Amino acid sequence: MITVDKLSKRYGTTTVVDQASMVIERNSITVIVGTSGSGKSTLLRMINRLVEPSSGRVLIDGNDTAREPAHLLRRRIGYAIQGHGLFPHRTVAENIATVPRLLGWDQARVRARVDELLGVFQLDPAEFAGKFPHQLSGGQQQRVGVARALAAEPAVLLMDEPFGALDPIIRAKAQDDLLDIQRRFATTIVLVTHDMDEAFRLGSRVAVMSQGRVLQYDRPAALLTRPADPFVSRMTGSADRAMKLLSLTTAGEVAVPGSSNGPTVAASASLRDALSELVWRGAESAAVVDANGMPCGCLTVAAILAHGRPG
Amino acid sequence: MPGSAALLRLAALALLVAFLLTPYSFAPLFEPLTQYGAPAIYDQGNLLTLALAQIGTVLCATAASTLVAVGLGIAVTRPSGAQFLPLSRTLVNIGQTFPPVAVLAIAVPLVGFGLKPTLIALFCYGLLPIFENTIGGLRACPPAVLEAASGMGMSPGQRLLSIELPLAMPLILEGIRISLVINVGTAAIGSTVGAKGLGEVIIAGLLSNNAAFILQGGLLTGLIAILLYDTMVAVERRLFGNVRIE
Ligand SMILES: Nc1ncnc2c1ncn2[C@@H]1O[C@H](COP(=O)(O)OP(=O)(O)O)[C@@H](O)[C@H]1O
Numbered sequence: 001m002i003t004v005d006k007l008s009k010r011y012g013t014t015t016v017v018d019q020a021s022m023v024i025e026r027n028s029i030t031v032i033v034g035t036s037g038s039g040k041s042t043l044l045r046m047i048n049r050l051v052e053p054s055s056g057r058v059l060i061d062g063n064d065t066a067r068e069p070a071h072l073l074r075r076r077i078g079y080a081i082q083g084h085g086l087f088p089h090r091t092v093a094e095n096i097a098t099v100p101r102l103l104g105w106d107q108a109r110v111r112a113r114v115d116e117l118l119g120v121f122q123l124d125p126a127e128f129a130g131k132f133p134h135q136l137s138g139g140q141q142q143r144v145g146v147a148r149a150l151a152a153e154p155a156v157l158l159m160d161e162p163f164g165a166l167d168p169i170i171r172a173k174a175q176d177d178l179l180d181i182q183r184r185f186a187t188t189i190v191l192v193t194h195d196m197d198e199a200f201r202l203g204s205r206v207a208v209m210s211q212g213r214v215l216q217y218d219r220p221a222a223l224l225t226r227p228a229d230p231f232v233s234r235m236t237g238s239a240d241r242a243m244k245l246l247s248l249t250t251a252g253e254v255a256v257p258g259s260s261n262g263p264t265v266a267a268s269a270s271l272r273d274a275l276s277e278l279v280w281r282g283a284e285s286a287a288v289v290d291a292n293g294m295p296c297g298c299l300t301v302a303a304i305l306a307h308g309r310p311g
Numbered sequence: 312m313p314g315s316a317a318l319l320r321l322a323a324l325a326l327l328v329a330f331l332l333t334p335y336s337f338a339p340l341f342e343p344l345t346q347y348g349a350p351a352i353y354d355q356g357n358l359l360t361l362a363l364a365q366i367g368t369v370l371c372a373t374a375a376s377t378l379v380a381v382g383l384g385i386a387v388t389r390p391s392g393a394q395f396l397p398l399s400r401t402l403v404n405i406g407q408t409f410p411p412v413a414v415l416a417i418a419v420p421l422v423g424f425g426l427k428p429t430l431i432a433l434f435c436y437g438l439l440p441i442f443e444n445t446i447g448g449l450r451a452c453p454p455a456v457l458e459a460a461s462g463m464g465m466s467p468g469q470r471l472l473s474i475e476l477p478l479a480m481p482l483i484l485e486g487i488r489i490s491l492v493i494n495v496g497t498a499a500i501g502s503t504v505g506a507k508g509l510g511e512v513i514i515a516g517l518l519s520n521n522a523a524f525i526l527q528g529g530l531l532t533g534l535i536a537i538l539l540y541d542t543m544v545a546v547e548r549r550l551f552g553n554v555r556i557e
């Protein structure tokens with residue numbers, strides 16, 4: 001658990017982050033979202049002390065991060081950034097090995113970890129370990145950047161617009177991969193983005209920032225149904241808020257026992273996708289199937305619509 | 312084309328070695344330039360010894376320039392040293408714009424004749440290219456790379472040694488190469504204050520009006536400069552051929 005306690009950063013007379021407080025749950029993805037210049041990166045960097053706070057504290061599992069040398073703190077916290085920041089003169093394997101080497105892991109352990117991570121990120125070690133960053137595609141560079149951030153098995157991973165430079169299709173894939181990774185390694189992830197869709201897709205909690213202040217820190221559905229500030233509604237966008245809300249719930253969560261002769265919908269699909277499928281097929285209900293294709297309930301249009309409004 | 316370039320380089324090396332080891336076999340070529348039966352090949356000292364002395368002088372001076380210029384370049388690109396950048400730049404620029412002959416004139420009364428004033432003059436003259444290239448190289452490191460290095464837990468020293476300097480190295484080596492080559496030529500003036508070197512041959516030629524001496528002194532100096540330059544380029548390619556900073 002990370003406790004951000006009245007954290008502020010001032011440069012001269014300008015306050016860039018103003019009394020930000022939030023409790024970040026362990027083993028989840030928390031997203032900080034806001035317009036450019038709202039102080040997201042500064043807030044994130046105060047967690048690993050790339051930026052020293054002007055006031056306030058950060059506690060990780062109850063321990064004040066100000067108590068240990070900043071560079072030692074950072075070795076325990078993964079950090080991935082936009083434009084990946086891979087070291088151009090080091091191979092993929094050497095890049096990934098950076099923090100384990102700093103921590104003094106032995107060679108065999110470093111190698112095993114590098115190979116494991118390359119596998120997790122669908123990069124064949126035989127092909128990629130010896131390549132240099134400039135020999136990779138943008139998507140591959142980005143994956144190596146995240147692999148490097150995870151190399152020393154950090155409990156906390158900070159990500160600053162990690163998918164900002166990717167095109168939409170690769171970006172969607174990278175987001176799916178991140179959800180998998182989070183579950184696999186049980187990492188506590190704090191991710192910064194200016195993209196509300198990305199925030200909704202990834203965050204179990206979302207902090208909306210504007211002009212250095214955290215306006216609302218809540219579950220994504222609550223940002224839609226109970227916005228604390230007009231700016232929050234503007235950020236989430238009101239035109240398709242019902243659809244956004246539907247995208248936050250899966251078919252499996254809403255399915256009721258029963259059968260349907262309508263189209264089949266995966267339990268992991270969002271209500272938004274399920275509704276789209278039903279509209280497309282002109283059906284009133286769908287059969288929900290689990291990951292093995294076994295029927296596990298039925299879902300009606302009415303049930304879906306009921307989830308698309310507040311309350 | 313790289314084939315013919317290598318061939319040319321090899322020919323230059325062969326010519327240099329042959330001239331230094333058996334200068335008198337080139338006498339027929341230089342005889343037409345002499346008058347009144349003057350010697351065609353420099354005979355007041357061993358050409359090989361003079362060439363080695365000159366190379367040694369240049370290497371020493373450039374090594375000292377490198378240490379100081381790289382150290383200074385590193386210092387003024389740290390946050391704590393940034394305020395000294397304008398001052399350092401001015402000092403280093405003076406070293407380059409002040410003519411080496413004038414440095415000799417000032418240094419001789421202080422440290423006496425011989426090698427020392429020459430080393431001082433070459434040292435001052437060689438600082439600028441290395442200093443500017445060190446700064447340029449360190450500044451060219453992509454900000455995202457530096458942020459990642461710090462974010463990953465490298466201390467400032469680790470980041471400097473394992474990321475910044477390796478990335479800046481191609482430019483730093485280029486600066487050293489420029490210094491080295493300039494100083495091979497400039498070192499000739501050291502002979503006016505009694506430092507051993509090929510400048511002696513040229514000066515003897517000027518004093519005795521012997522064009523053959525002047526020509527062979529210049530030719531040997533030029534060959535050494537070209538070969539040093541080529542060697543450095545080859546070393547740089549070998550070390551950094553696969554580094555690309557986007
Ligand atoms: N080192 C700094 N000195 C002065 N101002 C800064 C510094 N770093 C960031 N800022 C300012 O703080 C504000 C917030 O920056 P940042 O946290 O990077 O915003 P975001 O990541 O949300 O785009 C910006 O207006 C930026 O110009």
Ligand SMILES: [Mg+2]
Pocket residue numbers: 040041042160
């Ligand atoms: Mg930012």
